[in-house]
Amino acid sequence: xxxxxxxxxxxxxxxxxxxxxxxxxxxxxxxxxxxxxxxxxxxxxxxxxxxxxxxxxxxxxxxxxxxxxxxxxxxxxxxxxxxxxxxxxxxxxxxxxxxxxxxxxxxxxxxxxxxxxxxxxxxxxxxxxxxxxxxxxxxxxxxxxxxxxxxxxxxxxxxxxxxxxxxxxxxxxxxxxxxxxxxxxxxxxxxxxxxxxxxxxxxxxxxxxxxxxxxxxxxx
Numbered sequence: 001x002x003x004x005x006x007x008x009x010x011x012x013x014x015x016x017x018x019x020x021x022x023x024x025x026x027x028x029x030x031x032x033x034x035x036x037x038x039x040x041x042x043x044x045x046x047x048x049x050x051x052x053x054x055x056x057x058x059x060x061x062x063x064x065x066x067x068x069x070x071x072x073x074x075x076x077x078x079x080x081x082x083x084x085x086x087x088x089x090x091x092x093x094x095x096x097x098x099x100x101x102x103x104x105x106x107x108x109x110x111x112x113x114x115x116x117x118x119x120x121x122x123x124x125x126x127x128x129x130x131x132x133x134x135x136x137x138x139x140x141x142x143x144x145x146x147x148x149x150x151x152x153x154x155x156x157x158x159x160x161x162x163x164x165x166x167x168x169x170x171x172x173x174x175x176x177x178x179x180x181x182x183x184x185x186x187x188x189x190x191x192x193x194x195x196x197x198x199x200x201x202x203x204x205x206x207x208x209x210x211x212x213x214x215x216x217x218x219x220x
Contacts, residue, residue: 003016004016016062017058017062017064018064020058021051022044022047022052022055023055024092026040026044026056026059027064027081027085027092028096028116030080031081031088031089032118033080034078034079034080035080036077036078037056037077039078040052040079043115044113056079060079063082063084063085064084064085065082065085066080066082068080092119093119093123097123097212100123100179100180101180103176103180104174106173106174112142113144114146117139118158121146121148121155121157122157124210124211125209126208126210126211127154129209129211130153131152131153133205133209134150135148135150135205136149136150136162136164136165137150137169137202137206138165138167138169139168140168141171145160147162147165150209167196167197167198167202168197169195169196169206170194170195172193173193173194175193176212177193178194179207179211179212180211181211184207185206185207
């Protein structure tokens with residue numbers, strides 16, 4: 001049985017629908033696109049199968065997600081966000097932007113997935129810095145390969161390579177340290193955390209286009 005908080009409040013209702021453990025990560029991955037059960041399971045390797053099944057059932061009953069059968073020849077069942085569920089996109093981007101400020105370095109046991117990388121770039125993208133720019137970037141993080149298309153302040157992020165990228169970034173370490181200003185792009189390049197097929201201008205643009213704002217510190 002789904003747990004409730006016993007309060008009549010919009011925040012409470014939202015938490016009851018998507019706030020149980022793993023719920024928001026399922027939403028994160030479905031914001032990238034429809035996923036089969038096995039896709040969700042592979043993208044969240046530490047989730048118990050009974051919890052994944054329970055979360056999917058609860059969110060389907062709440063109208064956040066739905067099941068759809070793909071046309072032939074695939075004919076497989078996928079889960080996708082409903083129109084109501086898609087309204088969570090702006091919430092998830094803001095939540096990810098807020099949480100990214102506390103990421104620090106990758107800890108033992110933590111993994112990076114394709115969907116999390118796609119959402120990380122969407123989360124940290126600085127729209128105001130991209131006005132007037134038309135760029136195609138390709139990113140490699142181990143076996144993960146994704147690309148971005150920046151078009152006058154908008155961004156699309158998808159899996160796989162892209163033809164004629166303006167620059168190709170090979171990420172070997174916690175590149176978020178560049179994005180939050182802990183180190184400069186040049187220092188990341190010198191340390192080997194980041195290698196680049198492109199120009200110094202592309203490196204500077206990367207640091208400016210994908211930026212994590214500093215946390216506000218408590219007053220002394």
